[in-house]
Amino acid sequence: MDGQSKRFGAHLGEVYAQLPFEPVRGEGVYLYDQKGRRVLDLYGGHAVALLGYGHAALTSVIARQAKEMVFQSNAVPLRVRDEAADKLIEFAGAGLKRVFFVNSGAEANENALRIALKVTGRTKIVALEHGFHGRTAAAAAVSFGSSKGWYGFPRLPFDVVFVARDDPAALAKAVDASTAAVIIEPVQGLAGAYDISREYLAVAASACERAGALLILDEVQTGMGRLGEPFGANLYGIAPHLLTTAKGLAGGFPAGAVLMRAEIAHDFKVGALGTTFGGGPIACAAMCVVIDTIRRDNLLARVRDVSAYVRERCAVGPVTGFQGAGFLLGLRTRVPAVKVRDALLARDILTGTSADPHVLRLLPPLVLERRHIDDLVNALGEINATLQ
Ligand code: PLP
Numbered sequence: 001m002d003g004q005s006k007r008f009g010a011h012l013g014e015v016y017a018q019l020p021f022e023p024v025r026g027e028g029v030y031l032y033d034q035k036g037r038r039v040l041d042l043y044g045g046h047a048v049a050l051l052g053y054g055h056a057a058l059t060s061v062i063a064r065q066a067k068e069m070v071f072q073s074n075a076v077p078l079r080v081r082d083e084a085a086d087k088l089i090e091f092a093g094a095g096l097k098r099v100f101f102v103n104s105g106a107e108a109n110e111n112a113l114r115i116a117l118k119v120t121g122r123t124k125i126v127a128l129e130h131g132f133h134g135r136t137a138a139a140a141a142v143s144f145g146s147s148k149g150w151y152g153f154p155r156l157p158f159d160v161v162f163v164a165r166d167d168p169a170a171l172a173k174a175v176d177a178s179t180a181a182v183i184i185e186p187v188q189g190l191a192g193a194y195d196i197s198r199e200y201l202a203v204a205a206s207a208c209e210r211a212g213a214l215l216i217l218d219e220v221q222t223g224m225g226r227l228g229e230p231f232g233a234n235l236y237g238i239a240p241h242l243l244t245t246a247k248g249l250a251g252g253f254p255a256g257a258v259l260m261r262a263e264i265a266h267d268f269k270v271g272a273l274g275t276t277f278g279g280g281p282i283a284c285a286a287m288c289v290v291i292d293t294i295r296r297d298n299l300l301a302r303v304r305d306v307s308a309y310v311r312e313r314c315a316v317g318p319v320t321g322f323q324g325a326g327f328l329l330g331l332r333t334r335v336p337a338v339k340v341r342d343a344l345l346a347r348d349i350l351t352g353t354s355a356d357p358h359v360l361r362l363l364p365p366l367v368l369e370r371r372h373i374d375d376l377v378n379a380l381g382e383i384n385a386t387l388q
Pocket of ligand 1: 105106109189190218221
């Protein structure tokens with residue numbers, strides 16, 4: 001630079017609307033800007049800051065691993081990778097026995113879809129209306145509305161059928177002998193924490209078994225304790241063939257994973273799947289801390305308790321109802337949710353919107369406590385009069 005200060009964001013692609021708050025550090029469930037303004041973070045950086053900010057065990061393990069060895073690929077065995085796989089498989093249960101580590105949610109779904117198409121030799125994927133699975137080609141192909149919006153590729157990589165998210169009979173009908181897989185978010189995140197019913201999930205599982213198709217649960221947003229159980233698969237008693245996760249998996253360090261049943265993994269040997277960064281040592285060390293902390297600090301019980309408290313206390317001001325589970329909560333609002341979000345941010349509380357204009361989304365760190373919700377309740381009451 002020539003000493004003159006450049007315009008902020010002069011060289012960044014302008015693809016994101018950005019909030020009027022620039023965090024420079026965080027502590028627990030709070031973010032701080034340069035001037036020391038403190039903001040309660042109920043959005044967690046899109047559900048990523050699972051243990052909040054500045055978590056002592058997480059940051060010290062990341063620092064230690066970075067000092068020892070920042071990176072080595074899957075070309076060599078790593079004890080920390082093996083340990084992370086053991087912990088994640090034990091944490092997940094649900095009949096899942098093997099894991100393939102990647103770097104993001106889209107990459108996890110891309111690989112899960114590839115696996116399903118290869119294993120079955122079929123060509124069709126059934127997905128749900130309003131679902132979102134990521135922006136790479138295969139993940140975007142099964143994201144509802146992308147082909148009319150932002151998909152961007154000249155054709156789909158396979159056949160896709162979208163079915164209504166509240167019509168189990170329509171789903172069962174769509175799953176046939178050409179279906180490689182059904183992909184479902186157990187609670188649809190971007191759609192506004194929309195609950196897929198237990199019955200719908202059970203029908204999806206049985207339709208897949210009947211047709212020889214695979215059930216993929218996309219738990220990129222719902223996973224790692226966010227629903228008050230390790231995964232939605234546990235909460236709803238579903239045993240998927242494949243489960244994808246990312247977001248808070250490594251507490252903020254980029255990481256994703258595809259978990260699979262043993263019989264699926266059996267078909268995938270050397271060379272069948274690959275990634276450079278997936279399963280790197282820092283990500284794996286961080287995953288181990290995340291899982292250990294969820295267990296040691298009883299965070300699943302905390303999520304269930306504080307989530308119930310939100311429903312009990314937050315039906316005030318602009319909030320008319322609730323959807324979602326655990327810490328993937330949708331607050332239905334009588335005015336556009338974006339107005340509520342902006343008014344709350346002006347009172348130092350960060351929340352998120354969703355694809356549903358009347359749903360405000362909460363995706364807080366799992367370490368959130370009841371007293372933080374009291375602040376939200378007060379703020380919702382205060383902003384009410386200003387919202388038309
Ligand atoms: N699947 C779901 C359910 C998501 O919510 C997201 C991201 O929001 C993705 C997939 C894509 O994840 P990523 O942005 O890490 O590629």
